[in-house]
Amino acid sequence: xxxxxxxVPGPRPTVDDKVFWDYCQQRELRFQRCTACxxxxxxxxxxxxxxxxxxxxxxxxxxxxVVFSFTIVHHPAHPAVAAVTPYNIVIVDFPECDHARxxxxxxxxxxxxxxxxxxxxxxxxxxxxGMIVPRFKHMKTERGNSE
Amino acid sequence: MADATRQACIVGVGETRYTRWGQxxxxxxxxxxCEAVLNAVTDAGLEIEQIDxxxxxxxxxxxxxxxxxALGLPRxxxxxxxxxxxxxxxxxxxxxxxxxxxxxxxxxxAVFRSLCQRPGHRYGQAGGFGGLPHxxxxxxxxxxxxxLMIAPLVQRYIHEFNAKPEHFGEVSLxxxxxxxxxxxxVMRGRPLTMEDYLNSxxxxxxxxxxxxxxxxxxxxxxxxxxxxxxxxxxxKPVRILAAAQGGNPGWGDGALGSxxxxxxxxxxxxxKALAARLFERAGVTxxxxxxxxxxxHFTGLVLMTLENFAFCGRGEAGPFVAAxxxxxxxxxxxxxxxxxxxxxAYIHGLNLAVEGVRQLRGESTxxxxxxxICLVTAGASASPFSAAILGV
Numbered sequence: 001x002x003x004x005x006x007x008v009p010g011p012r013p014t015v016d017d018k019v020f021w022d023y024c025q026q027r028e029l030r031f032q033r034c035t036a037c038x039x040x041x042x043x044x045x046x047x048x049x050x051x052x053x054x055x056x057x058x059x060x061x062x063x064x065x066v067v068f069s070f071t072i073v074h075h076p077a078h079p080a081v082a083a084v085t086p087y088n089i090v091i092v093d094f095p096e097c098d099h100a101r102x103x104x105x106x107x108x109x110x111x112x113x114x115x116x117x118x119x120x121x122x123x124x125x126x127x128x129x130g131m132i133v134p135r136f137k138h139m140k141t142e143r144g145n146s147e
Numbered sequence: 148m149a150d151a152t153r154q155a156c157i158v159g160v161g162e163t164r165y166t167r168w169g170q171x172x173x174x175x176x177x178x179x180x181c182e183a184v185l186n187a188v189t190d191a192g193l194e195i196e197q198i199d200x201x202x203x204x205x206x207x208x209x210x211x212x213x214x215x216x217a218l219g220l221p222r223x224x225x226x227x228x229x230x231x232x233x234x235x236x237x238x239x240x241x242x243x244x245x246x247x248x249x250x251x252x253x254x255x256x257a258v259f260r261s262l263c264q265r266p267g268h269r270y271g272q273a274g275g276f277g278g279l280p281h282x283x284x285x286x287x288x289x290x291x292x293x294x295l296m297i298a299p300l301v302q303r304y305i306h307e308f309n310a311k312p313e314h315f316g317e318v319s320l321x322x323x324x325x326x327x328x329x330x331x332x333v334m335r336g337r338p339l340t341m342e343d344y345l346n347s348x349x350x351x352x353x354x355x356x357x358x359x360x361x362x363x364x365x366x367x368x369x370x371x372x373x374x375x376x377x378x379x380x381x382x383k384p385v386r387i388l389a390a391a392q393g394g395n396p397g398w399g400d401g402a403l404g405s406x407x408x409x410x411x412x413x414x415x416x417x418x419k420a421l422a423a424r425l426f427e428r429a430g431v432t433x434x435x436x437x438x439x440x441x442x443x444h445f446t447g448l449v450l451m452t453l454e455n456f457a458f459c460g461r462g463e464a465g466p467f468v469a470a471x472x473x474x475x476x477x478x479x480x481x482x483x484x485x486x487x488x489x490x491x492a493y494i495h496g497l498n499l500a501v502e503g504v505r506q507l508r509g510e511s512t513x514x515x516x517x518x519x520i521c522l523v524t525a526g527a528s529a530s531p532f533s534a535a536i537l538g539v
Contacts, residue, residue: 004287004289009286073298073352075271075350077273078274089288101407102284133288
């Protein structure tokens with residue numbers, strides 16, 4: 001069962017972000033990188049903000065990231081999550097990809113366990129509309145603690 | 148400016164009744180917008196037929212042809228809307244109005260904003276806040292509404308600067324206290340203690356209920372013209388020393404988007420570049436500012452904005468507010484003297500500009516003695532946002 005209920009809206013790809021989601025459907029996390037200056041950018045954009053090249057490639061991201069920030073949501077702003085509060089939202093940073101960040105969730109952490117700086121590992125879940133989306137698991141050390 | 152008589156100034160302000168969300172929905176935003184404009188025209192001592200320009204922001208549905216139709220404007224010649232969602236554009240609309248009168252595009256521009264929040268269109272609920280540009284990267288992960296989007300910025304700010312709940316609470320208490328003197332304030336008659344604040348429920352950690360602005364129904368408006376035309380009108384003109392849009396590079400849609408703003412600024416909010424340009428244009432410094440009306444959608448953004456506009460150093464806003472600096476009447480920098488969005492009403496930043504005008508006229512219900520310079524900022528979580536420095 002996915003971390004959030006099926007009624008939560010899944011991604012509906014647009015002409016601008018379709019490639020990102022296409023790779024996700026193959027369970028591959030790839031970020032867009034400028035072919036000319038090698039700078040990563042996210043969310044996807046037609047032009048490199050650093051060198052203005054229109055040429056880009058999609059580069060496989062590491063399977064691990066770091067929690068840069070987070071929130072524990074107590075107030076259900078959408079009826080779909082009323083039964084699952086409190087739930088977490090994490091901002092996962094990929095330092096190796098020029099700090100590209102994903103908004104996502106930790107599927108196996110209690111609210112008390114979520115910490116800035118904790119390492120997390122990529123997993124894949126299926127949203128209610130059938131789209132495969134990136135989520136993360138808490139990387140436990142031998143002592144069973146994060147960090 | 149070459150010709151001082153063409154300096155843009157605000158000569159009229161007006162508003163409707165402000166209420167909790169849902170209480171004026173049956174009347175509708177169009178009707179409220181018209182009432183606010185008419186009240187501002189009366190305040191200025193003008194006739195509605197003299198209004199030849201309209202300016203608004205945030206995907207306003209009260210489009211110029213509806214306003215022209217309802218108000219019977221015989222010579223509408225300027226209409227402008229600032230791009231963007233939310234209240235980021237409030238002072239941008241003032242800037243457009245100022246540019247219009249200073250360039251001769253229009254003589255009297257009405258800047259207005261009207262809001263009726265209703266089921267399906269409440270800003271605190273999923274879907275209520277339209278036009279979010281990168282929803283695919285946030286909504287599937289349960290990030291549906293502005294409090295959830297801003298909470299991680301505040302979490303990061305706390306992580307970096309060890310800010311305390313009481314620091315955020317002070318902003319909330321100051322606004323609530325000011326509201327007790329303001330008959331227009333929705334939270335008048337409902338004082339708040341620090342204990343109440345600390346005990347209020349968590350919406351999305353670290354944001355408590357009283358860190359979040361209200362959801363309201365109401366409208367307000369202000370009238371912009373040149374100093375030369377202002378001389379014959381009823382009220383003391385309030386000069387727009389500077390009004391500008393701006394945003395730091397790389398902020399894009401910032402917290403309302405995918406959270407990929409520059410990593411070193413993530414917990415700082417967006418505003419340093421705009422602040423520097425605004426002070427330079429106005430020819431004043433932070434030390435010259437007597438009172439501030441800071442966009443308080445969330446208390447954490449108020450602290451970040453105080454830092455970005457250089458009223459204190461980076462990470463120092465918590466101790467700055469805890470020392471009493473933003474309290475009326477004795478603080479160095481009384482803040483949100485009408486009660487702000489937290490306690491007067493959430494009219495997307497434009498009611499903060501209205502209060503700035505009242506301060507400089509000497510008409511505020513929490514009047515700052517001899518106030519001559521007021522900073523007004525719009526919603527600082529996207530780019531560009533906007534701000535204005537008013538003076539008399």
